[in-house]
Amino acid sequence: MARRRYAVVGTGSRAERHVRAIAVEHAETCELVAFADVNRTRMDVHNERLAGLGVEPVPAYDAAGFRRMLDEQRVDVVVVTTVDRFHDTYIVGALDAGRDVVTEKPMTTDVPSAVKILDAVQRNDGNVTVTFNYRYNPIHEKVRALLADGAVGEIGSVHFEWLLDTRHGADYFRRWHRDKANSGGLMVHKATHHFDLLNWWVGSVPETVYAHGRLFFYGEENGKRHGYSHDERFTIDLERDAWLKKLYLDARHEDGYRRDQNPFAPGVSIEDDMSVLVRYASGANLTYHLTAYSPWEGYRLMVNGSRGRLELEVVENSWVSGQHPAVHGVSANPEQGWATLSVQRLFERREEIPLEHGGDGHGGADQRMVDALYGPAGQQDPLGRRATHRDGVLSLLTGFAANRSFETGGPVRVADLIDLR
Ligand SMILES: NC(=O)c1ccc[n+]([C@@H]2O[C@H](COP(=O)([O-])OP(=O)(O)OC[C@H]3O[C@@H](n4cnc5c(N)ncnc54)[C@H](O)[C@@H]3O)[C@@H](O)[C@H]2O)c1
CATH class of the missing domain: 3.40.50.720 (NAD(P)-binding Rossmann-like Domain)
Known part of the structure; x- marks a missing residue:
């Protein structure tokens, strides 16, 4: 062929x-x-x-x-x-x-x-x-399989908290992402992953969104107020990594782009702390929180169902050492993490679910995704991981609606933004 x-x-x-x-x-x-x-x-x-x-x-x-x-x-x-x-x-x-x-x-x-x-x-x-490489993380596949198999019965509600630490989180404030016009803010740029996982896990689509968001930690005023500056904890040294140096430092003369901006300098128009309430078409409710200035990086998911509850905790980095930050997804960080997944059926003891260790590159997800995407045609996809433009839009609608809600202070009907019916 x-x-x-x-x-x-x-x-x-x-x-x-x-x-x-x-x-x-x-x-x-x-x-x-x-x-x-x-x-x-x-x-x-x-x-x-x-x-x-x-x-x-x-x-x-x-x-x-x-x-x-x-x-x-x-x-x-x-x-x-x-x-x-x-x-x-x-x-x-x-x-x-x-x-x-x-x-x-x-x-x-x-x-x-x-x-x-x-x-x-x-x-x-x-x-x-x-x-959506996050769908290909073996842990996320396991959650999808459990929920689709009815491990907790019908889903009543979900609580999802995502923490970006002061290394990875700050990186959004050092790069082009800091301008909302470039990235849509973290509700779009980052949370598109999370809202996609939620749509996929819950098996439904968002209907109503209400959200608050603010810039609390990064930015000029906050840096001054909280006593942080562009010191070694928040500086990235492009000279130290040959790949970053070539890609950004040595390319700067063409477009003036700086990959190593001061997260406490003026010009930040995105939020770093966001709370979102979502009602899905299935009736399920979501409370979601994204923080970009946490001492550790990872996430907690809780799913309440008619037959029980699923809990996931993933600690990607347990702390951030004060040294020059490594770049998330590019070079390894020195601190270890762990993951636990459990299901507790009503009137039963909690059952720990064994987890496969995925490996490097977003928990092994990147390799699995590119193999599925670029490998031979006709590969099986029983969990429906391959995402289309429709999944792309559905994952964005929650973030678009949250951004609108930040501005209006009121709830937003997703169908008033784009009616996919
Ligand atoms: N799925 C993931 O885990 C993951 C991880 C990182 C990045 N990403 C996505 O990958 C994309 C690139 O991110 P990145 O971290 O590589 O950023 P980057 O800044 O390293 O690269 C962006 C590139 O786009 C180029 N560019 C800018 N304007 C352009 C234009 N008008 N026409 C053509 N090229 C233009 C820049 O010159 C640069 O080479 C983003 O959409 C980001 O969300 C996804």
């Missing part, structure tokens, strides 16, 4: 995982044929890395040459790994040219661009896959 021809647009840090999967790990089914980005240095870095892996460099196109690239390189599939706010441009452009799309989360950042994508899918009968 002919190999599918892939182009990657947005050749930053995350692109590396897709590039390696396409060009090296799944070269029997995939062929990498081009890069596109606004920054030529970063494309060169990826080509240099390919050479190190024994793969021929691929043509590098300026963003303006995207449409031309599709034809010249006979691209079948566009992989979108740009800054979030530009996803919609490339998704719609690829669909209108009759190509398939694999896009990183969040599929997009606001309601108008989500509508544009939905329209493009419809007029082209297009094919979009959203790379």
